[in-house]
Amino acid sequence: MIMNDCSEIVKKEFDFGWKAGGFVHPTDLLALEYQKGDILDIGCGTCRLYNFLSKRGWTGRYVGIDVQRYEDYVYPVGVDLKIGDPATLTFPKTDTVVLYYILEHVEDPCALLSKSIASCQKNVLLCVPKRNEALWERGIVEYHQLDKTHQHCGFSKEEMNNIVRLSGGKIRSYNEVSEINATVGASLWNSRIPKGMVLVLSKIFPSKTFYADMWFEVVRR
Numbered sequence: 001m002i003m004n005d006c007s008e009i010v011k012k013e014f015d016f017g018w019k020a021g022g023f024v025h026p027t028d029l030l031a032l033e034y035q036k037g038d039i040l041d042i043g044c045g046t047c048r049l050y051n052f053l054s055k056r057g058w059t060g061r062y063v064g065i066d067v068q069r070y071e072d073y074v075y076p077v078g079v080d081l082k083i084g085d086p087a088t089l090t091f092p093k094t095d096t097v098v099l100y101y102i103l104e105h106v107e108d109p110c111a112l113l114s115k116s117i118a119s120c121q122k123n124v125l126l127c128v129p130k131r132n133e134a135l136w137e138r139g140i141v142e143y144h145q146l147d148k149t150h151q152h153c154g155f156s157k158e159e160m161n162n163i164v165r166l167s168g169g170k171i172r173s174y175n176e177v178s179e180i181n182a183t184v185g186a187s188l189w190n191s192r193i194p195k196g197m198v199l200v201l202s203k204i205f206p207s208k209t210f211y212a213d214m215w216f217e218v219v220r221r
Helices: 026-034 048-054 109-119 157-166 197-204
Strands: 039-042 062-066 079-083 094-100 120-129 169-180 210-220
Touching: 026 048, 026 094, 026 120, 026 169, 026 210, 039 048, 039 109, 048 062, 094 109, 109 120, 109 157, 109 169, 109 210, 120 169, 157 169, 157 210
Parallel strands: 039 062, 039 094, 062 079, 094 120
Antiparallel strands: 120 210, 169 210
16 A cells, blocks of 8 residues: 655645735725724734725824734834734734734634723724625535634624624624625536526526625724
């Protein structure tokens, strides 16, 4: 029996483009509109949000927290970068805390949100993947199902209402963003999919609009 080591063959690390700085996500615009001054960005990555805001006239203090530093990346001047686990680091007091696409990565979303609410002076802006089970039932894969670092398979609005309440906050503003076209890519799954699948899907979802993400402005209750 021949035993081969395949560890160097199969790709393990994936980049879905979140580190790039050339695109504008709807949540960036919401951050610009709803920020109240100084910002603590938890899970800041390469501080893409700082670049977006500063190019549009924002001049507050920006503190970024992430679990790792990207050694091959030049971080923008003006960023106060802190490397470590947000669950154990002490959060500085800031006007606005940003939690974009973070709660799905942690085992206890309430603990991190509660800590964020306690450290903010004005508001918390958060965004999470929305779980569209009506799509899942018909074999439509949402992007967040592909991320092996996620602890949760997206959230429903009801679940987020409960998480915010249990964390000591209340929702002041709510948006659903990143519209999904359920029929895109259906014919690309594999060659065994019936040719009429796209037509079938278009009949199933003719009047229903799906969104990939839910965005919230949360304040202390």
